[in-house]
Amino acid sequence: MKFAIKNLLRQKKISLLFGITIMIMAVICYIFLALLYDPYFALDVSYYSKMMMGSATTLFVVMFTGCLIIYTNIYVLENKNQEISLMKICGMTNKRFIFYLFYQNTCLYFIGSLVGILLGILITPSMINYLYVLININTDVYILKDTLFQTILMMSCLYVISLILNIGYVYRGNIIKMLNGTKQNKYRKATFITLSSRIYIIIYLCGLLLTIFNEHQTTAYIIFSVIGTIGTYGIIRYVIPEFIEKKKSTKWLNQVDQLIVYGEIFLKLKYTVLFIQIFMIVSIIMVTLVCFNLDNSIEMYRMIIAYIIMLPMIMFCMTYKNLMMNHQKKKSLQLIHKMGMTKIHQLTLLKKEWLLFYMMVSLLPGLYIIVIFIKFYILSHMSFTIIAVIMGYFICNVLISMLICYYSTKQYLKEALL
Incomplete structure (x- = not known):
């Protein structure tokens, strides 16, 4: 574990890119879920139609940012090609390397999600309050507890997807291609x-x-x-x-x-x-x-x-x-x-x-x-x-x-x- 974290700190640029992406994802999830669950945003139209529209917007934004995180994760793995191949040559098994990536991802997701949720908690009330002013709603901002729970749930789902990607990448990796710095084969349908x-x-x-x-x-x-x-x-x-x-x-x-x-x-x-x-x-x-x-x-x-x-x-x-x-x-x-x-x-x-x-x-x-x-x-x-x-x-x-x-x-x- 210490070895994995030490190497993570050495790879500052890649770690920073992935960490910032995770943090932004957490902020976006929190903001849009807070907007979705806010009861006052349903005052000007019927509640169910409003929830449907809000759900569609939230789903679109979250899916987009989720895909961006997955792509960033793949990009980070491709930059670890030589690292993976050299460790395999030195005798590290696939299982041990999966745990190596597991420790790194856990660290990044924990810090990125925590910072992102805290930023979301700080930013969201003022943002919703500004929207209240724009649509002439005079009331205090109240954010439901479900917002925090759903944000943690979404970030956990992305974390699991990231681990699955890591396992697949390690097991199907070709040492020669990795040493040459080439990407994994991409299959395209004819x-x-x-x-x-x-x-x-x-x-x-x-x-x-x-x-x-x-x-x-x-x-x-x-x-x-x-x-x-x-x-x-x-x-x-x-x-x-x-x-x-x-x-x-x-x-x-x-x-x-x-x-x-x-x-x-x-x-x-x-x-x-x-x-x-x-x-x-x-x-x-x-x-x-x-x-x-x-x-x-x-x-x-x-x-x-x-x-x-x-x-x-x-x-x-x-x-x-x-x-x-x-x-x-x-x-x-x-x-x-x-x-x-x-x-x-x-x-x-x-x-x-x-x-x-x-x-x-x-x-x-x-x-x-x-x-x-x-x-x-x-x-x-x-x-x-x-x-x-x-x-x-x-x-x-x-x-x-x-x-x-x-x-x-x-x-x-x-x-x-x-």
Whole structure:
């Protein structure tokens, strides 16, 4: 046990990432369960319909954050490949290594959940009190004991899932692949029909046009936003990488600057595609649901809170993934400099690289969000303040992530050229 905890403290970055994710999950669970069980949020509509809507929102948010924790857990395990393989070579059995991971996970889940629940207890009353003011409810905040119990229950379920993942990963691990630092095999089902990637551009544009020319039937916006998310998924996953690959082998073959910039963008899209897809889905769907619940102020504010919490979580994971990639770029930065490229020119390319990457990430969902907001502002007289807050929050998250990544890469460039 001491050995496991000692190694956990040595792996500060990975432990911190997983611990923060667990803590945020605990905070989110507590906040949304408190909102779900609050009896005063059922005053403006029938109790059962309100509970159903609240349950759906809570379930969606908790499922999303739960999936994010599971992915983070897998990511942490993949970073332990060499550690697992070396310990196996030194004679540690699978059973002993499972207990090794058990002690580490127990420590992280206990501390992360405890801190998260305490933060939830501190934050939730003031948040609910603010919502009471917005919906004109004059009463003291009272949080049911079930909130704490249900939060602990949910975190315990995730803890058990995490242990099962650890057992499966250890038993199916290939020592040679782990030593080489490669990931475990990912199995993908073969499909009978292979469609052109251009179909995703058509799907994206169809969803956008249907949103523009919709006769303002609020339920239709949800359907069109789902169509849009399918289109954005395909464009990021297939269309842009294929376009870059094609240009790299033809038009950009003799253009060093273009090869460097778009080569790096290609790698970023490849390794952060999951977070980009989640970011786009959450951005479009959550904004659509906020607009859909304009007549239900409680549910609308619940959706806004979900959006405010979930967006920085995704951007944090995407930024962290980019920073991990930056850490491996030192050698390539040194080689480019040795080829005769000046430091100033390299910095110019870095600016272009990050700007283009985040433009791709933000513009695709951004177009949908702008169109939806314009229509609801004109036809449903949606509050301009709410629109400005949501759009500003979206832009701020993208800008902060971009600046962190750029200045981090700039620092790595300085270190590489010392």
